[in-house]
Structure formats: structure tokens, C-alpha cells
Amino acid sequence: MKQRIRIYGDEVLRKTASDVKNIDRNIAKLIKNMRDTMKSAGGIGLAATQVGVLANVFLALDKDRDRIITAINPRLEDINGKEIDVEGCLSFPEIYIYIERASKVVLKALDEQSKEFIIEAKGLLARCIQHEIDHLHGRLIIDYASDAEKEFWKEKLDQLQKK
């Protein structure tokens, strides 16, 4: 079932999510709903906080392998390099911010069967993973914006916050 995506201004986006203790039916349902929500919104990543659930769970599209990664209780084991690129977010429709991120990351997480996995990612997937982990800590793309960018997007940001 498609969930409502929380938009900038919604307090829940600033909250810190907690680790999942039991990967049970509720988590399976959450993941299924998140997949439906992400697909329907045409996103390449989605964190549980964006649908109002404070659990350490995110999805990320792995285009190279044509799959969606489900990460439960994710940790970055290693980061390397730096790369600046423009980023969007389903919680910030039509807003794009330049963000410097690590160009390579090593992600450790649990899958839906409670099995630990490790993924080495670079490029867009590495960026997406860092973006989603930010969400789980209540960190948003706007936190990286320069004063000039904040000024540039001011009108749109004000509109989002009023909704």
C-alpha cells in the first residue's frame, strides 16, 4: 500500500530513527509499503522516516544490478573519496541541492531475512545510500545548502513548509 510521503516542514523528518529489534511481519509490511511508495513516486531511494516510521530502514535503487536494496539497521563501514553532485529528495519536490559526498562507501546492513550483507557502492548508489542514512538521522539535503542556494530556493521552500 502506498504511504503518504512526508514533506519538508513535517517534524518527523527531523527525528532520529531507532534500530529494528525484530524483523517481523510489521517490518515486512513496512518494507512492502515503502517499495510501493517509492515506485509510485518514481524515487531512487526512500527512508522509513519519510513515511513517518522512525525505524532504521531504507530502500535504494541499484540500477547497475537492476534491484532495490533493502537495508535494515544500516551502518557505513568505510567511506572514500569526495564527489560533488546535485541531489533531489522526495521530501523536497522540485528542489535540487549540490552536495559533497563520499564517492565510495561500504554499507553493512541486515536484509529482510535478518541476514547481514555488505555492499560496496560508488557513484549514484553510494550517494543514495548516504542520503538515506542521513534521513535516518534527521538530516536533510537543505542542511548542505549554501546561503546562495537557500536564497535561490527560498520561495519553493516556504511553499513546502506551509503545506
Ligand code: NI
Ligand atoms: Ni530524501
